[in-house]
Amino acid sequence: MLDAIASAPGVSRAGVAARTGLTKATVSTVVDRLVTASLVREHGQERRSGPGRRGTSLSLSPDGPCGLGVEIGVDYLATCLVGLTGEVRGEWTRHRDNRDLPPEQVLSRVADALAEALADARRQDVTVAGVGVAVPGLVDTASGRVTVAPNLGWQDVDLAAEMHTRTPELPGQLVVGNEANLAAVAELHALRHEPASPSSFVHVSGEIGIGAGIVLDGTLFDGLHGFGGELGHFPVQPRGPRCSCGARGCLERLAGKDAVLDRAGVDDVDALVAALDAGDSTARAAVRAVGRVLGSTLSAVVNLLDVPTIVLGGVYARLHPWLSEPLSAELGDRVVGAPRRRVEVRRSVLGGEAAVRGAAAAALRTVLTDPDAYVLRARQAESRTTSSVGSRMDGGNGSSPAS
Amino acid sequence: MLDAIASAPGVSRAGVAARTGLTKATVSTVVDRLVTASLVREHGQERRSGPGRRGTSLSLSPDGPCGLGVEIGVDYLATCLVGLTGEVRGEWTRHRDNRDLPPEQVLSRVADALAEALADARRQDVTVAGVGVAVPGLVDTASGRVTVAPNLGWQDVDLAAEMHTRTPELPGQLVVGNEANLAAVAELHALRHEPASPSSFVHVSGEIGIGAGIVLDGTLFDGLHGFGGELGHFPVQPRGPRCSCGARGCLERLAGKDAVLDRAGVDDVDALVAALDAGDSTARAAVRAVGRVLGSTLSAVVNLLDVPTIVLGGVYARLHPWLSEPLSAELGDRVVGAPRRRVEVRRSVLGGEAAVRGAAAAALRTVLTDPDAYVLRARQAESRTTSSVGSRMDGGNGSSPAS
Numbered sequence: 031m032l033d034a035i036a037s038a039p040g041v042s043r044a045g046v047a048a049r050t051g052l053t054k055a056t057v058s059t060v061v062d063r064l065v066t067a068s069l070v071r072e073h074g075q076e077r078r079s080g081p082g083r084r085g086t087s088l089s090l091s092p093d094g095p096c097g098l099g100v101e102i103g104v105d106y107l108a109t110c111l112v113g114l115t116g117e118v119r120g121e122w123t124r125h126r127d128n129r130d131l132p133p134e135q136v137l138s139r140v141a142d143a144l145a146e147a148l149a150d151a152r153r154q155d156v157t158v159a160g161v162g163v164a165v166p167g168l169v170d171t172a173s174g175r176v177t178v179a180p181n182l183g184w185q186d187v188d189l190a191a192e193m194h195t196r197t198p199e200l201p202g203q204l205v206v207g208n209e210a211n212l213a214a215v216a217e218l219h220a221l222r223h224e225p226a227s228p229s230s231f232v233h234v235s236g237e238i239g240i241g242a243g244i245v246l247d248g249t250l251f252d253g254l255h256g257f258g259g260e261l262g263h264f265p266v267q268p269r270g271p272r273c274s275c276g277a278r279g280c281l282e283r284l285a286g287k288d289a290v291l292d293r294a295g296v297d298d299v300d301a302l303v304a305a306l307d308a309g310d311s312t313a314r315a316a317v318r319a320v321g322r323v324l325g326s327t328l329s330a331v332v333n334l335l336d337v338p339t340i341v342l343g344g345v346y347a348r349l350h351p352w353l354s355e356p357l358s359a360e361l362g363d364r365v366v367g368a369p370r371r372r373v374e375v376r377r378s379v380l381g382g383e384a385a386v387r388g389a390a391a392a393a394l395r396t397v398l399t400d401p402d403a404y405v406l407r408a409r410q411a412e413s414r415t416t417s418s419v420g421s422r423m424d425g426g427n428g429s430s431p432a433s
Numbered sequence: 434m435l436d437a438i439a440s441a442p443g444v445s446r447a448g449v450a451a452r453t454g455l456t457k458a459t460v461s462t463v464v465d466r467l468v469t470a471s472l473v474r475e476h477g478q479e480r481r482s483g484p485g486r487r488g489t490s491l492s493l494s495p496d497g498p499c500g501l502g503v504e505i506g507v508d509y510l511a512t513c514l515v516g517l518t519g520e521v522r523g524e525w526t527r528h529r530d531n532r533d534l535p536p537e538q539v540l541s542r543v544a545d546a547l548a549e550a551l552a553d554a555r556r557q558d559v560t561v562a563g564v565g566v567a568v569p570g571l572v573d574t575a576s577g578r579v580t581v582a583p584n585l586g587w588q589d590v591d592l593a594a595e596m597h598t599r600t601p602e603l604p605g606q607l608v609v610g611n612e613a614n615l616a617a618v619a620e621l622h623a624l625r626h627e628p629a630s631p632s633s634f635v636h637v638s639g640e641i642g643i644g645a646g647i648v649l650d651g652t653l654f655d656g657l658h659g660f661g662g663e664l665g666h667f668p669v670q671p672r673g674p675r676c677s678c679g680a681r682g683c684l685e686r687l688a689g690k691d692a693v694l695d696r697a698g699v700d701d702v703d704a705l706v707a708a709l710d711a712g713d714s715t716a717r718a719a720v721r722a723v724g725r726v727l728g729s730t731l732s733a734v735v736n737l738l739d740v741p742t743i744v745l746g747g748v749y750a751r752l753h754p755w756l757s758e759p760l761s762a763e764l765g766d767r768v769v770g771a772p773r774r775r776v777e778v779r780r781s782v783l784g785g786e787a788a789v790r791g792a793a794a795a796a797l798r799t800v801l802t803d804p805d806a807y808v809l810r811a812r813q814a815e816s817r818t819t820s821s822v823g824s825r826m827d828g829g830n831g832s833s834p835a836s
Contacts, residue, residue, distance in 0.1 A: 168769060168770045177770050177773065177774075178769065178770045178773075180769065230657055242737070244737075246657075252739065253738055253739020253740065254633055254649075254739050254740065254741060255739055255774075256739070257736075257739040257769070257770065257774070258737060258738055258739035259737065260736035260737065260739075260769045261736070261737065263732075263733075263736055263767060263769050264733045264736070265729045265730070265732065265733060265767060268729065275767075275769060276766065277766050277767045326668045326671070327668070329666075329668065330666075330667045330668060330733065331737065333660075333663035333664070333666055333667070334645070334647075334661060334662065334663065334664065334734065334737065334738075335656055335661055335737075336655065336656020336657050336658055336659070336660040336661035336663075337656065337657065338657060363679065363680050364666060364668060364678075364680045366571060366581065366583065366660070366663045366665075366666050366678055367571045367580050367581045367660060370580065370581075371580075371658075371660070
């Protein structure tokens, strides 16, 4: 029912009944509960064409709960709070190198970042419905374990358990996912508001590592174990530089953020963009070379999956003006059936924020798919709070709970 | 209903009714028609466990129609006749180089091969229900046009129209498909009779070109336009030898049949296998090098699609004993999360025959999905034959038809 309201904001109770096949009486009862739980709001008249009396308009509530997204980047930690209607209530990025640290140390940083974001949510009086974590590695999403994250140097880390241990008051459900897959889903939703938005694409996000998320017909394709879309270790140079994964000449060693900055002789992405803007020939040559390597790799992806669109995310989104031409040229040379099969190369809407936004959205999705569990948890939390400060629910007799 | 019988040979009319949700009366009427059309045969008692009276056993008829498969290989033409229960009624391979010929000349060869196969079908008194054609290129399956077939040098050839022009009496429906996709589907069906048969795999068939067919959860994955699974032009050596597609260093130039024979210094696959069997070091080194190139490429495919099994087809099926070790070693080095993620490398059941068998099966599938059209065509064909030789149907008055 929440899906029906989310996909048609402004719909009436009768409209929801028609869309879901439920009776109007059932819809009304459930809608009342959703309104009480601040998941849905009633606001003015239903928006639709055609004759007949207009019902009350229903939409997801902007005052409802937020999802809290966390991204464990290779050289940063990001968190964000996103509401049901997509509004960002807060967003923080901490630039810190997480490589070659024991996982425990990174997990402490994560717990600190979480504590800050949760404190901010409390200050804003926002309920956090769940936490989503984006990791640059292979994740067993069912258990929340990280099988391997080469760039972090992690092997078999039980992230979900570690996070529960470090943050016992973790609100709602915890979702752990691969950052590239979460980014691709976030981008899919963001693209829906753009002109000529594609429903099948490969989202390639360049950071120190390179991740890909494959979206086919509006659905994430992530393979048998959810390990699909690993593009960073694509073989480019059989005798190339050694990669964090143990192999040689992987794509991310030749076209990842560090490689581009190195080639261009600059320290960070801001400096790179400034140099490109100024027409610096070393910087431009560096990005052109990366564009060709990326294009050659993506030609293999297009030939294999027959997807019509590439979306450049992460650092590549900022480099899009200089990357897209050499990349498209290489696609034109290597995609079988080109030039009759044009592949569009577009810039991501969310850029470097896609993964953390996707993590927040994944946490919120647990509410949309199981609102009852959320309502129950919210009631339990309220009764804990009220009983510890003096219960409002039982008439305010002020008795302390037994602990 | 034919699907229900095909997937449970020995089922009774009541069993078909239970599986399809149709009434027993409807099932009986339709089954009678299918028996008359030689699509289904009744034979003994139904095979099932449990109590109750046994009905008459139904199964697809081995005396029913055949599918005629045609494969336009780069250096051969193959045809085969396959019956409803999978039995091969005839199989022919003509070794001829089809490269650098005008498409018309290859199409004449195809028409000759078709005529021979049809004549053989007539001699065996077998009805041909449809023709399937496998092409090593991108095919628009809806129209039967070949968009591009680099190894044949074809661009935009309306294969379906050309075949109808050259063989006006083409029986049944004509299906045109990509050879690697047809091979993968044929292999999927053949594997079902094997122990531990996989439902998700990439079938890689090595010929002069290299094609891949991707099967996920028992279904062919061929992308938005059906152009998916193109593996032959995977970029291996940026400055490698020029390929038929125009690019450089494509997989098939480095690991295709010609490349292996060249490296091994032999003329054909029989000579190569003999040299390998004899322990010839040049031949073994050649196959080892190809195994590593293939393994590196397939690591990218596994990382992208998260498939657990590689099936080696075509020439690679014969080379499996020597290819699998270097190929698996490279997968172990390059698949992210290995060795915990084991990728199985198995030999195809059908080998070089997979594509032509798949073409025949695709033709037969048109009968299974629309038996009425087949029955109607069969009746029309019979009335044409009988009326031209003197009608048996109208009492044998011997009058000639107006032409």
